[in-house]
């Protein structure tokens with residue numbers, strides 16, 4: 213089966229000469245939740261806008277469900293629902309009308325039952341005939357979600373869905389995103405909240421200065437996250453670690469005064485490492501552990517010049 | 518073709534007009550009727566008939582044309598400028614619609630609104646001045662062509678404009694003067710020869726002349742030439758629209 217989204221050598225240079233995307237390659241699998249992380253101005257919105265047809269690529273190709281976004285734009289765009297980052301709504305329209313409009317715009321026959329269902333699930337049913345300008349910000353965002361889902365897309369983009377959404381609502385939104393995936397929909401979201409990515413994403417991509425510098429399964433990333441280091445301060449510096457410690461992949465630091473083990477809970481952890489040290493008659497005066505978080509990994513990745 | 522998208526845009530725009538009926542329909546009709554009262558009924562009685570048509574009746578076709586022209590431009594330019602301004606254009610750009618479909622939806626709706634305004638003014642004018650329509654088919658044809666052509670021009674302005682000021686600029690600085698000097702209130706044959714020739718550079722002269730001919734059978738410019746000029750204008754507008762489509766001018770980054 214073809215990927216939901218397949219991006220090849222995509223570059224975007226804006227008219228200002230600013231290069232917002234540099235040779236991006238990405239495959240998003242069908243039915244997964246893909247989280248795109250990156251600092252402000254990294255190019256997340258530009259990437260999404262290009263895939264959705266709002267921004268013209270400078271170079272490269274994009275396919276959505278196997279359809280090229282320029283040669284076969286109708287088929288490609290028909291399968292996409294987009295909730296943009298900015299809150300932009302028809303202030304004087306009602307949720308019902310604006311959602312029905314979106315469905316028509318995407319070429320689908322009117323289906324009041326579907327719209328009713330959508331508005332109810334997004335807790336907008338009692339506001340369906342209220343002018344959108346009289347709704348709260350969080351409600352407006354849900355109207356935009358309803359518009360994006362009006363034509364039953366198979367790929368949904370959520371550009372910072374949790375911006376300005378309160379904590380309780382965020383949790384319920386995660387639930388709805390999972391429900392959406394359960395119906396087979398592929399979801400690509402951007403977020404600045406790492407815990408959000410940890411919570412719902414299947415895979416994570418990190419973008420920095422227009423370059424996609426990492427794409428990984430969340431579980432693999434969590435394994436890295438689960439990795440811990442044990443730092444042993446030695447009495448006497450050593451030139452090399454004894455062969456008996458080789459299975460634990462030790463590393464010497466601080467001119468041989470420190471041994472650092474990377475371990476995780478599955479291979480016995482600290483007790484086993486300490487037992488090995490004792491067995492090799494290595495004396496130490498102190499020990500400490502440290503753990504790198506997704507946050508650290510992220511900052512490390514995006515912080516590079 | 519995504520006919521549902523055209524329908525969605527069209528209905529959306531017509532609904533918007535219904536919601537704002539006072540501003541979009543009633544106010545242009547009212548202001549034109551005031552002209553009928555002042556120039557037709559009040560002052561008109563003191564002015565001689567022009568080419569056998571009483572002054573009150575003489576100005577009706579020109580006034581209708583002027584209003585329809587101005588409304589076509591303002592309705593169509595606003596319709597496409599506003600989504601650009603508010604940001605809701607993202608949806609049009611990401612939808613499976615062709616540019617031609619977008620134009621058809623917006624220009625079609627604006628043209629229907631402008632046509633409606635023109636017909637309402639025509640209907641009310643019967644109450645104020647004696648009117649006859651010698652060529653009803655051509656009357657409707659010229660009205661229709663004007664609506665389409667200038668809604669296209671309005672659409673182009675709405676895409677070009679980078680602010681509400683620019684949106685108003687062309688109608689105010691170009692269309693209004695041309696429109697007042699377009700022979701609505703006089704026959705250009707009444708002008709000195711030099712100014713007659715200058716007037717022929719004004720496209721509105723051809724619109725008004727042809728439209729008045731469809732009423733009373735008299736024209737400042739031969740009808741065939743007027744028709745050719747209007748059609749040429751239509752073609753130019755379509756060509757500019759096609760160019761915008763090809764380059765994505767002001768729509769896609």
Ligand SMILES: Nc1ncnc2c1ncn2[C@@H]1O[C@H](COP(=O)(O)OP(=O)(O)OP(=O)(O)O)[C@@H](O)[C@H]1O
Pocket residue numbers: 226227228230232250251252253254255256257258259297770
């Ligand atoms: N229309 C434009 N013209 C010129 N430069 C642009 C344009 N749109 C975006 N940029 C630039 O491209 C870069 C990427 O912007 P983008 O909106 O894609 O970032 P982002 O990752 O979505 O950021 P954020 O987290 O703040 O939403 C930024 O430096 C921005 O200034």
Ligand SMILES: [Mg+2]
Pocket residue numbers: 256257258297371
């Ligand atoms: Mg963004």
